[in-house]
Amino acid sequence: MENYIIEMNxxxxxxxxxxxxxxxxxxLQKGEIHALLGENGAGKSTLMSILFGLYTxxxxxxxxxxxxxxxxxxxxxxxxxxxxxxxHFKLVEVFTVLENIILGAEPTxxxxxxxxxxxxxxxxxxxxxxxxxxxxAKIEDISVGMxxxxxxxxxxxxxxxxLIFDEPTAVLTPQEIEELxxxxxxxxxxxxxxxxxxxxxxxxxxxxxxxxxxRKGKGIGTVxxxxxxxxxxxxxxxxxxxxxxxxxxxxxxxxVILKVENLxxxxxxxxxxxxxDISFEVKAGEILxxxxxxxxxxxxxxxxxxxxxxxxxxxxxxxxxxxTNKSIRERNLTGLSHIPEDRHKFGLVLDFKLKYNLTxxxxxxxxxxxxxxxxxxxxxxxxxxxxxxxxxRSGRGANxxxxxxxxxxxxxxxxxxxxxxxxxxxxxxxxxxxxxVGAIENIHKTLVLERDKGKGVLxxxxxxxxxxxxxxxxxxxxxxxxVAELDPDQTxxxxxxxxxxxxxxxxxxxxxxxxxxx
Amino acid sequence: xxxxxxWKKSSKTDKxxxxxxxxxxxxxxxxxxxxxxxxxMLLFLLELVAPNSDFSKPILGIKKYxxxxxxxxxxxxxxxxxxxxxxxxxxxxGFAFKAGLFNIGATGQYAFGAFFALxxxxxxxxxxxxxxxxSIVAGAIWGVIPGLFKAFFNINEVITSxxxxxxxxxLANLLFYNLPAMHTVLPNRxxxxxxxNPSAILPNFGLNQLLNTSYINIGIIIAxxxxxxxxxVLEKTVFGYEIKACGANRNASLxxxxxxxxxxxxxxxxxxxxxxxxxxxxxxxxxVEFTVESHLLAMGFNGIPVALLAYSQPLAIIATSIFxxxxxxxxxxxxxxxxxxxxxxxxxxxxYFSAFALIVGHFIKKILKRRKNSKNDQDNETSSDLGIVxxxxxxxxxxxxxxxxxx
Numbered sequence: 001m002e003n004y005i006i007e008m009n010x011x012x013x014x015x016x017x018x019x020x021x022x023x024x025x026x027x028l029q030k031g032e033i034h035a036l037l038g039e040n041g042a043g044k045s046t047l048m049s050i051l052f053g054l055y056t057x058x059x060x061x062x063x064x065x066x067x068x069x070x071x072x073x074x075x076x077x078x079x080x081x082x083x084x085x086x087x088h089f090k091l092v093e094v095f096t097v098l099e100n101i102i103l104g105a106e107p108t109x110x111x112x113x114x115x116x117x118x119x120x121x122x123x124x125x126x127x128x129x130x131x132x133x134x135x136x137a138k139i140e141d142i143s144v145g146m147x148x149x150x151x152x153x154x155x156x157x158x159x160x161x162x163l164i165f166d167e168p169t170a171v172l173t174p175q176e177i178e179e180l181x182x183x184x185x186x187x188x189x190x191x192x193x194x195x196x197x198x199x200x201x202x203x204x205x206x207x208x209x210x211x212x213x214x215r216k217g218k219g220i221g222t223v224x225x226x227x228x229x230x231x232x233x234x235x236x237x238x239x240x241x242x243x244x245x246x247x248x249x250x251x252x253x254x255x256v257i258l259k260v261e262n263l264x265x266x267x268x269x270x271x272x273x274x275x276x277d278i279s280f281e282v283k284a285g286e287i288l289x290x291x292x293x294x295x296x297x298x299x300x301x302x303x304x305x306x307x308x309x310x311x312x313x314x315x316x317x318x319x320x321x322x323x324t325n326k327s328i329r330e331r332n333l334t335g336l337s338h339i340p341e342d343r344h345k346f347g348l349v350l351d352f353k354l355k356y357n358l359t360x361x362x363x364x365x366x367x368x369x370x371x372x373x374x375x376x377x378x379x380x381x382x383x384x385x386x387x388x389x390x391x392x393r394s395g396r397g398a399n400x401x402x403x404x405x406x407x408x409x410x411x412x413x414x415x416x417x418x419x420x421x422x423x424x425x426x427x428x429x430x431x432x433x434x435x436x437v438g439a440i441e442n443i444h445k446t447l448v449l450e451r452d453k454g455k456g457v458l459x460x461x462x463x464x465x466x467x468x469x470x471x472x473x474x475x476x477x478x479x480x481x482x483v484a485e486l487d488p489d490q491t492x493x494x495x496x497x498x499x500x501x502x503x504x505x506x507x508x509x510x511x512x513x514x515x516x517x518x
Numbered sequence: 519x520x521x522x523x524x525w526k527k528s529s530k531t532d533k534x535x536x537x538x539x540x541x542x543x544x545x546x547x548x549x550x551x552x553x554x555x556x557x558x559m560l561l562f563l564l565e566l567v568a569p570n571s572d573f574s575k576p577i578l579g580i581k582k583y584x585x586x587x588x589x590x591x592x593x594x595x596x597x598x599x600x601x602x603x604x605x606x607x608x609x610x611x612g613f614a615f616k617a618g619l620f621n622i623g624a625t626g627q628y629a630f631g632a633f634f635a636l637x638x639x640x641x642x643x644x645x646x647x648x649x650x651x652x653s654i655v656a657g658a659i660w661g662v663i664p665g666l667f668k669a670f671f672n673i674n675e676v677i678t679s680x681x682x683x684x685x686x687x688x689l690a691n692l693l694f695y696n697l698p699a700m701h702t703v704l705p706n707r708x709x710x711x712x713x714x715n716p717s718a719i720l721p722n723f724g725l726n727q728l729l730n731t732s733y734i735n736i737g738i739i740i741a742x743x744x745x746x747x748x749x750x751v752l753e754k755t756v757f758g759y760e761i762k763a764c765g766a767n768r769n770a771s772l773x774x775x776x777x778x779x780x781x782x783x784x785x786x787x788x789x790x791x792x793x794x795x796x797x798x799x800x801x802x803x804x805x806v807e808f809t810v811e812s813h814l815l816a817m818g819f820n821g822i823p824v825a826l827l828a829y830s831q832p833l834a835i836i837a838t839s840i841f842x843x844x845x846x847x848x849x850x851x852x853x854x855x856x857x858x859x860x861x862x863x864x865x866x867x868x869x870y871f872s873a874f875a876l877i878v879g880h881f882i883k884k885i886l887k888r889r890k891n892s893k894n895d896q897d898n899e900t901s902s903d904l905g906i907v908x909x910x911x912x913x914x915x916x917x918x919x920x921x922x923x924x925x
Contacts, residue, residue, distance in 0.1 A: 306773075372755050
């Protein structure tokens, strides 16, 4: 008999309209990294929320070391030694690292906080597990990678032995992912057991021992990573073979869709300019990709182009029309669609029904309104067509509140709305962030299709694979400037990486460089 | 409760919408009942500590409180007389809520509107409808100032509108002193409209003599018509769509090309205008005169519970303002038994608890959800079309988990 530290047997959890978990069994051995693989909506998060006590299962039992346990809330889970790093960190931004680690388990003496002992303990832990953190820095000042290490330290400080990582790599740079993998291996050596939720196959292959695959709420099976390969896993996850993107030939014509000249956008974080004198063109029929590590001015570049933020200087021309100082609506009507980076902040009105979200860029047009009155019939018809065409799934169709939809379907809704505008320029910022393989494939296909229709696509992405897979031309951004222009067919992962971290600058971009004034 | 039926009719689209509205209605009723019970307990408690306890007194008081409004046509019509301005200030607050703004300055806009209605009536000898228009404009001007600050400098509208409450009231006082033609009879009270300008008194079509009450006029009709107009604006028009989008997510609205700044400004303009109109309706009734006040007028603040209790729904505001109007006019029933302060305490307790309607609604949903879950255990076939659980608005910290799970 094998030694399971956690067993979840025949778990079933139903939400109105959906069975999120249907008879799922998951067994975690002591000292292993066990991956939980599945598309968005496969039920991974629900299963882990049950283990962590956020939900109670409708059926099934949870055993720890062979004994049935009843986990009613996260405190119970903590008492059993189960800790979780959530995808979106639960940290107090204005507190220091140490304050965050002890939060909820503050050591006190007669009601006064005593941090001396704790400080020692946290430093010991961070050294033992090689978790580099700046213990007195405030959370808002440290990098995402370090924030994640703080979350891990939080679990270790509470002496948890079962660690759940919910999509831990979604927010990290390639280097940070490497480091996280190392940390996970150290944790295992020290006797912890890890449940690792992911849909990134290569990460799972490189770090985990066994993997359990979920699909549409059902358990598909558990396999040893040694005995499997990426293709088999992806087939198990999606239920069919994944075809690579056939991006076809570069169809770029000479028609210039977007022309950016000497664009300067100020930064909200530091005194220097976030976008510092950038010029480029997007031609009809090409996917131009801007690669770079997060925070090198890509977001601000998009804000400047789309009018969400004021620019300092420069000129933006869309379809031969100067839109530098035009309003957002004028830009949109001139021919600009925008799939935003933050779909909750900019993309959707979460408390609105799906139909109103799908018409957010149309409602003011003739037909959707008559003399200032909203034409409900038209809105309904229009949104139902988009729902069908783009296969947007939701509990109650056009009347679903956007907040209650899954991330993938929220993104589909945004893409449907933006592409339906028939704009000549499509700006897509990390359109596949946090989505699963099937959804990513779909979005990539859509982007290629739009390109083939003769549109210009400006893709901003942090995922190098995506950059190499679907772009026709790559610009690398570093520190607010473009440092390289590359041909995806003739460059490599490593080469782009060097430009991304600023280790190399192409000669033609050096000429315009002005010394940084920091 | 007229509007409750209206709700049902208007939302034929969706079963769940009705469900939500039933919860809202239920929670409002429960909050009110709890408020009443606490008020009654308070009366008994006071009697307990009184030197010579007489427990028949609170019972008599409660009885009087609830029957008083129905003892004469005058007391009955006073309900609606009170309700009209409450409805309008409630609409002012609720309308701003829809755009994500908290117009706590309704009382200042109310005072401003009231004063200028009288200026128009007494000094300029305007007829009633023109004086009402002046009150709207005055309130709107006072309301748009916080809107401008919010739109252009992102200064919190709560702070600016609170300060403008005092500024508005004292500016009205100052103007009052500097316009001696408005108070020829008494030094700190405007002249009675019956003498100064009878054409400025809101028409009542002779009903005042027929029903023997001075508390009847077209104010309540105007208020209800305005409520219906606001409902149509919010629910049926492009402007209303933009207001609600701005209220729910200003960034996404900006992204979609909505001019969020002008939406904020127009919202505050309209909100202020509604509060100003409330002032006009009160002071053009001919029953009260403007006096120099050193503390803020309660009317603007009472709009807040009116709006909260109605979930900011314009049609529901009709009902909640009539209810609170009833509570206010019933207070007079306790005269002789209890002091004026005591009546105010009882009224405030009820209003206070009414504002808990939101929390009560949350509880009801929770209880129903639990009951439904246990039912599901018994018979597994029931597929759910109720949809209470995932679409219940999650608390902020639950949001993420909820969203990811419900796919």
